[in-house]
């Protein structure tokens with residue numbers, strides 16, 4: 387069983403759709419790299435075989451608008467790659483069609499997501515509810531996968547962080563940032579490694595041979611922010627505005643992998659190669 391941590395629904399003042407600028411910057415920041423990977427590394431002819439439909443999925447899409455921006459960018463890069471593959475513009479090539487599967491936890495606000503789908507989109511949209519730590523698609527059905535600011539969310543929080551008797555009890559903090567106790571960091575790392583193993587095993591069944599997966603995760607900026615949130619809460623405890631047990635019982639189920647962490651889990655799993 388995985389726990390779900392949906393973003394705020396709707397499009398009100400505190401909704402995710404009005405409060406996801408940080409994630410937007412991340413998506414915008416990697417756009418050129420994503421396009422470059424598609425153009426240089428993806429062999430569309432081989433993965434398409436007899437069909438004209440490219441099946442794409444966005445894992446952890448939330449409610450937009452970021453997901454639409456990522457998907458539009460990817461569809462355009464794939465179209466360009468298809469038309470210009472082999473360095474010749476081939477006007478005889480048949481029209482490529484795109485089917486996009488927007489995935490998130492069942493508790494995500496899919497209604498808002500679908501209501502705000504861009505009217506001028508050039509793809510067929512579907513929703514796929516469920517945790518990406520489990521299987522989501524039939525075998526060998528997905529050509530391209532994208533996920534941004536999502537795989538850094540755990541399937542569940544390591545229990546030992548809340549256990550007063552454990553050396554990994556995370557007293558007075560809400561995250562591993564700033565923890566002097568190595569057991570706390572280890573508990574987070576171990577959960578990340580377990581989750582990624584499940585993630586890769588499921589995706590290896592679902593992605594066609596030769597397909598591509600783009601995983602984007604935030605790193606240093608976010609980590610600093612979480613340190614500030616934690617110390618603000620402890621300031622409130624010290625000013626007797628908040629009960630310390632509340633801080634002790636709250637831990638963010640988030641890990642920010644370094645490039646080295648990602649390389650390690652991909653290589654240990656062994657089912658994918660890094661481009």
Ligand SMILES: C[S@@+](CC[C@H](N)C(=O)[O-])C[C@H]1O[C@@H](n2cnc3c(N)ncnc32)[C@H](O)[C@@H]1O
Pocket residue numbers: 388391392393406409410413445446447448449452453489490491494516517518519533534535536539540541
């Ligand atoms: C910070 S939002 C990112 C949304 C969007 N990709 C973006 O960049 O703006 C993280 C999303 O990942 C989803 N998520 C986290 N864990 C998930 C899981 N195990 N399976 C599916 N979605 C998950 C959350 O529900 C949330 O909607």
